[in-house]
Amino acid sequence: xxxxxxxxxxxxxxxxxxxxxxxxxxxxxxxxxxxxxxxxxxxxxxxxxxxxxxxxxxxxxxxxxxxxxxxxxxxxxxxxxxxxxxxxxxxxxxxxxxxxxxxxxxxxxxxxxxxxxxxxxxxxxxxxxxxxxxxxxxxxxxxxxxxxxxxxxxxxxxxxxxxxxxxxxxxxxxxxxxxxxxxxxxxxxxxxxxxxxxxxxxxxxxxxxxxxxxxxxxxxxxxxxxxxxxxxxxxxxxxxxxx
Amino acid sequence: xxxxxxxxxxxxxxxxxxxxxxxxxxxxxxxxxxxxxxxxxxxxxxxxxxxxxxxxxxxxxxxxxxxxxxxxxxxxxxxxxxxxxxxxxxxxxxxxxxxxxxxxxxxxxxxxxxxxxxxxxxxxxxxxxxxxxxxxxxxxxxxxxxxxxxxxxxxxxxxxxxxxxxxxxxxxxxxxxxxxxxxxxxxxxxxxxxxxxxxxxxxxxxxxxxxxxxxxxxxxxxxxxxxxxxxxxxxxxxxxxxxxxxxxxxxxxxxxxxxxxxxxxxxxxxxxxxxxxxxxxxxxxxxxxxxxxxxxxxxxxxxxxxxxxxxxxxxxxxxxxx
Ligand SMILES: Nc1ncnc2c1ncn2[C@@H]1O[C@H](COP(=O)(O)OP(=O)(O)OP(=O)(O)O)[C@@H](O)[C@H]1O
Ligand SMILES: [Mg+2]
Numbered sequence: 001x002x003x004x005x006x007x008x009x010x011x012x013x014x015x016x017x018x019x020x021x022x023x024x025x026x027x028x029x030x031x032x033x034x035x036x037x038x039x040x041x042x043x044x045x046x047x048x049x050x051x052x053x054x055x056x057x058x059x060x061x062x063x064x065x066x067x068x069x070x071x072x073x074x075x076x077x078x079x080x081x082x083x084x085x086x087x088x089x090x091x092x093x094x095x096x097x098x099x100x101x102x103x104x105x106x107x108x109x110x111x112x113x114x115x116x117x118x119x120x121x122x123x124x125x126x127x128x129x130x131x132x133x134x135x136x137x138x139x140x141x142x143x144x145x146x147x148x149x150x151x152x153x154x155x156x157x158x159x160x161x162x163x164x165x166x167x168x169x170x171x172x173x174x175x176x177x178x179x180x181x182x183x184x185x186x187x188x189x190x191x192x193x194x195x196x197x198x199x200x201x202x203x204x205x206x207x208x209x210x211x212x213x214x215x216x217x218x219x220x221x222x223x224x225x226x227x228x229x230x231x232x233x234x235x236x237x238x239x240x241x242x243x
Numbered sequence: 244x245x246x247x248x249x250x251x252x253x254x255x256x257x258x259x260x261x262x263x264x265x266x267x268x269x270x271x272x273x274x275x276x277x278x279x280x281x282x283x284x285x286x287x288x289x290x291x292x293x294x295x296x297x298x299x300x301x302x303x304x305x306x307x308x309x310x311x312x313x314x315x316x317x318x319x320x321x322x323x324x325x326x327x328x329x330x331x332x333x334x335x336x337x338x339x340x341x342x343x344x345x346x347x348x349x350x351x352x353x354x355x356x357x358x359x360x361x362x363x364x365x366x367x368x369x370x371x372x373x374x375x376x377x378x379x380x381x382x383x384x385x386x387x388x389x390x391x392x393x394x395x396x397x398x399x400x401x402x403x404x405x406x407x408x409x410x411x412x413x414x415x416x417x418x419x420x421x422x423x424x425x426x427x428x429x430x431x432x433x434x435x436x437x438x439x440x441x442x443x444x445x446x447x448x449x450x451x452x453x454x455x456x457x458x459x460x461x462x463x464x465x466x467x468x469x470x471x472x473x474x475x476x477x478x479x480x481x482x483x484x485x486x487x488x489x490x491x492x493x494x495x496x497x498x499x500x501x502x503x504x505x506x507x508x509x510x511x512x513x514x515x516x517x518x519x520x521x522x523x524x525x526x527x528x529x530x531x532x533x534x535x536x537x538x539x540x541x542x543x544x545x546x547x548x549x550x551x552x553x554x555x556x557x558x559x560x561x562x563x564x565x
Contacts, residue, residue, distance in 0.1 A: 053446055079448035091443035093436050095503070104436045107429050108448035115429075155448055 004067060006031045006159055006191050007052070007083075012061035014044075014051050021047040023215040024061065029159065034185060034192045036206035036223070040235055044215040045195045046088050049161050053085045054078045065159070079108060084152040085161035088195070090144045094137040098128055098147050101136055105154030118154060126150040126180060141168050146177070153184060159191045160184070166198040174198065178205055203227075211235065259416055266408055276404035278520050280476065283411035284469065285516045288489070289496045289508035290418045291465035296494060297503040298431055299458045300438025302357065304365035305346075306493040309339035309463045311371055311485035313470020318389060318480040319381050321398065328399035332471030339467025340460050347459040351452040354441070365487060372485035386479040399475040407476050414472065415509075418465050423505050425461070434458055435503060499545050500553050511553050515541065 005028035014022040021044045029035050039045055050056040052063055054075035063071050070078050084105070093101045099119055106118035123132050126146055131139065136147060149165055162181075166174050178201060184190045196202045202209065202223065209226045211219040213235040219226060226232055262283075269275035288306055295303045313335030320326040320334055346367060355363055375382030393402040401407060425431045433454045436444040441451050474480045496515060501507030518541070522534035545553065 055442055055446070074450075075442070075445035076448050076450045079446055084448075085446050087443065091440045093439040093443065095439055096432075096435060100432060100435075103432055104444060104449065105447045107432065112428060151447060 003031060005029055006066060007193075008062075008064040009052065010062045010064075012048070012051060012063065013059045014047055014056055015059055020215050022051065022058075025212070025215070025217050026061075027210050027217060027220065029191060029193055031158075031191055032185065032189065033208060034181070034194065034206050036202040036209035037193060037195045037212065038197070038202060038209060038226075039212035043212040043235075045212055046163055047215075048212065049085055049163050049195065053083065053161060079155055079157070082156075082158035083161070084108075084155045084157040084159075086145075086148040086152050086163055086165055088163040088167070090141070090148055092136040092139070092144055092147070094135070096136055097133050098136060098139070098143075099123060099132040101147055102128075102151045102154045105151040108155035122150050122154045125183075126153075127176075142170075142173050145169065149177070149180070153188075153190075156188075157190060159193070162192065162194045164195055164197065166194075166196055166201045169198075174201060177201075181205060255419075259412075262412055263409070266405055273404055274524070276408055278517065280404050280408045280411055281520060282513055282516050283408060283415050284473065284476075285493070285496065285512045286415045286509045287411065287418045287469050288466060288493045289500065289512050290415070290422050290505075291462045291469075292493045292497040293422055293500075293503065293505070293508045294425055294434070295455075295458045295462040296497045297501075297508070298426065298434035298438065299455050300434075300502070301455065301459070302361040302364075302494065303459075303462070304361050304487070304490045304494055305367045306466050307368040307484070307486040307488075307490040308364075308371050309343065309466035310470040310473060310489065311368075311375065311482070312339045312342055313467035314474035314480045314484045315375060315381060315470075316467070317471030318387055318474050321389060322387065327397050328471055328475050332468045335471040336464040336467035339463040339470070343459045343463030344456065347456045348452075351455045351459075354451075356441075365490060368485050368487050368490050372482050375482045375485065382480075382482055384482070386481045388479045389475065391478060399472075400478065404476075407472070410472060414465075414469065419505065419509065421461065421465070425458075426503070426505055430454060430457060438503070495542060499542060507553060514553070 007029040009028065010026045012022050012025045013020070025048065037045055037048070047056065051058050054070070054073050054077070058071055061071075062069060065078070065081055065083055068081070070081065093104065096104070102122050103115060103119050106115045106122065110118045123129055126149070128143075128146065128150060131143055136144065139147065145165055145168070149162065152160060166177055169177060181192060181194075182205070185192060194202070194205060206223060209221065209223055210217060211226060211229070211232050218231045218235060219229045221229065265279060266276060288310070292303060292306060295301050313332065316335035316338045317328050317331035320331040321328055350360065350363060376384060389400060390398050392398055392400045395401075425434075433444065433449045436447070436449055437451055437454060445451055470484070473484065496511045497508045499515065500509070500511030515538070519534060519538045522537055526533045
């Protein structure tokens with residue numbers, strides 16, 4: 001992939017007390033790619049998403065989206081620029097129906113006139129017709145996760161960050177999700193960054209993977225390279241053997 | 244869907260017509276007119292509260308602050324510069340709005356929510372009460388009387404409650420319409436989403452601070468206008484208009500009616516305020532505050548049996564019929 005990166009993260013730092021959750025993290029995302037972000041539990045992946053999407057203020061470093069610095073912008077302003085995300089721990093709108101939750105996202109780019117059509121189209125794309133009038137509080141984990149992806153996609157982002165969208169899904173749900181994500185990229189020109197523990201999903205979806213461990217970037221490369229990388233194997237196995 | 248919403252409109256128009264016709268039934272009886280006007284007044288307050296409290300989920304306890312500001316603005320304009328309350332009311336709404344903006348800006352900037360928002364907003368009422376007590380030129384400890392007249396359109400002073408009832412009814416219909424417009428459009432959806440989950444809404448492009456500020460300012464405007472009318476109905480202004488009790492009652496009725504449902508607060512108001520006033524009239528002579536005890540018990544029962552509000556009763560009934 002060539003050309004200007006859609007997201008450029010440089011020397012990003014974020015600490016909680018004296019725990020450095022992110023320590024001088026630098027990487028980029030190229031337009032149109034699906035980037036995998038992996039790492040053991042507590043590596044800082046969610047913190048990285050929170051900092052990029054504006055929910056946390058970085059303690060240092062820069063984030064540039066489409067060449068524009070977005071450090072310190074609020075999440076809704078960042079979303080307006082064309083970036084949205086999902087949450088690892090689902091954050092449902094309990095009192096809204098599925099269609100209404102998607103409508104929240106659809107309003108990002110549409111006024112009262114266009115919003116209905118956008119909602120209908122998104123509902124259809126994600127195969128949510130049957131449950132579109134259900135309250136989000138009545139949904140199980142798998143549909144809830146899908147609604148989160150749907151409402152974020154409804155904002156028409158150029159860059160979509162997915163935090164463990166595949167966790168807790170069974171094999172067929174996972175295959176469907178992967179198909180949808182591929183279609184989003186192909187038909188909507190979306191760039192994706194996925195955090196995943198589900199390895200088949202990462203390997204099947206991503207062209208490039210970066211690995212985070214203890215808040216630091218320890219590897220970058222193709223899925224093939226990453227699966228053979230010693231540091232990565234050590235980060236995962238080393239910690240696993242300690243348990 | 245379509246047919247359903249048409250039916251709702253017809254029902255709303257029919258109910259408005261009934262409300263307009265009600266005084267014809269009790270034209271001679273001022274007591275009943277006072278009751279009707281009081282219910283309409285609370286209807287405006289609770290329906291406006293629904294925008295910030297029900298939709299945006301901010302437990303607001305500052306209705307008394309905007310009511311008082313509207314009342315004092317209207318009274319001061321009339322007494323000092325002889326400006327008619329028809330203008331004064333709206334000026335009162337604007338003053339309340341400006342004040343709400345000044346208060347809401349830092350509150351929402353620092354994401355004050357839940358009990359902390361409730362506390363801050365209720366403190367506002369008390370602070371304003373003290374300010375107006377000390378501000379001799381406008382307030383002070385004594386009541387400020389408005390010019391009395393048996394019928395003065397310019398001063399908005401009438402001996403009978405009938406004109407007040409109709410003006411209040413118009414304000415009520417306008418408030419319900421505004422609440423409906425908000426609820427069915429972007430701002431309403433945004434507020435509901437914010438009430439449920441602020442972070443999730445923000446990353447979908449919802450400006451939390453801006454949306455809540457809009458809701459607060461619209462609410463304050465409507466309550467401010469009501470305050471102007473309130474002053475004319477009572478014929479005076481007093482610092483007790485900055486009332487923590489009214490603020491609390493408005494929030495309670497809004498919650499009991501059903502959060503975020505347009506007709507919920509009005510439904511609660513019609514049933515409970517009417518009930519309360521009838522109880523007060525019936526028992527008042529014998530047992531001074533027994534009506535309050537009964538009122539409280541009813542509220543507790545509703546909270547226990549219908550945690551999603553009185554409006555959910557209608558919802559359940561509708562579902563069964565389908
Ligand atoms: N709000 C917070 N306050 C304090 N510490 C936090 C906070 N959020 C995360 N942490 C800590 O920062 C580190 C990184 O956490 P993070 O959630 O980013 O990891 P992760 O890579 O997403 O892990 P997982 O795979 O389990 O989701 C952890 O040690 C975590 O305990
Ligand atoms: Mg995580």
